[in-house]
Amino acid sequence: METEIFMPTEISIKDKNKAIKAKVVQSAIWARSKVVEVLTEDNDRYYFIYYKNSLIYGNKLDKVEKGTFIDKVFTEGMTIGAPHPLLTALIPNLSISIPNKNKLFSQLETQYSPQEIAYIATTLDSFFEKDQLVKVIDTIYFHFRRNGSFMKSFQVVQILHDFSPALKSAHERLNLHDFNKYRDFYQPSNLLSILDTDPLFVENHCFKDRFNPEKRTLLKDLLHEQDRLVELLLWLEDAKELREIDTIKKYTAVAQRFVTMEEWVQILAQVKVNPFRELPESKGIMEKMLQNGHYEKAALTLLNFIGDLPASYDDIQVEIWRNSDSRFVIAHLEEFISLLKQLPEGEAPKELDQKIFQMVVVLLERHGLKAVYEKLLPIQAFNLDVIRKIGNMVELLEDPDRMMELGDYYADFKQYDQAIDCFFWEMELQPQNPSPVWKISKMYQYKGMISEAASYQKVYEQLKDHQEIS
Known part of the structure; x- marks a missing residue:
């Protein structure tokens, strides 16, 4: 039975001379940086730091310390959990070699500006001592x-102060007389001017305050030029924008650079955007899923929008209902009840009865009779035989003189233990009656308990012989 829409993202880690297989747990983004958490086959957790889509460093961590960059990104950044198709897009290479820690900063010097290296250092506090990183920034x-x-030294001391606010030397330098004009320049109201000289500062500032409409707009403009994937994730995070048809179409075009159209329809469904109303191509996507036998994946994509689908989706709903496993239907019972209410009148009562029967068999394995009856209340209007049977069973619960009848119902639903209990009750009330004993024997037969069935068969034959003699 299908349980997930998306498949997990798998990666390979090369740690010294050892190759390790792992699955991505989640990834979190903070402006130009991101963190990827993976879990190995041995249940070790590795964390990898990226900057501008390039791997900086990573290694195994037993624990993420509170207040570190990794902790901040996962609590305050944009997090994408597994399984999700955009996770694969977020990771530039699914084969990762852990860089040499001792040579890391000398290698960074060949790739990044000194200011960027100062910022990158602040992201590595889970792998290096803080004093060592402060020394690099110093x-x-x-x-x-x-x-x-x-100007550049002021930019770096701001990075240092943000990284270690309690550091006395950072606070003192930030307030040096030489930096007065820069402090006046670095005001939130002056972000557009700062952008020309310090885009890194503006990006981090806007990302931290990204739910402020003005800063969000500026951040999106920056991302539009630098990282369309992060821009896309920013849009998916904004519940208000997700309701605007123009932006849905705009970001559908962006998304197709990173995921298939089928995956995109599923992503929109997960964030409660109805792709079946907004994107005409969604119908073809659903039909293809059904042709490939992915009924439950189609259901997980569609179920959130039952009641808000075009009439052209009626046949798709019927096919999903007919082909979904009973246990899957039960796991999403509320949504499927809504789907049932949408079914066209042509849906055959016999076919409907059979599917509900299969569901009742599973429900009775998990819940008491009254609980099952209550779960089925919303579909009593269908007037099905199976619903009537459950209603009769609930009434029989209160009548100890009709336990044989109740046992027969339980047997019909393959609930042999409950049926045996009912027949035992009747056997104790009528110890000379062979009928409940015969039924107990049959129940044990159905359960595959041959010796018990044979024992009760002997008792049945003795009672029957005694009855015939009398």
């Missing part, structure tokens, strides 16, 4: 100061 700060680059 070196960059003093390099700019010695060269007379006061």
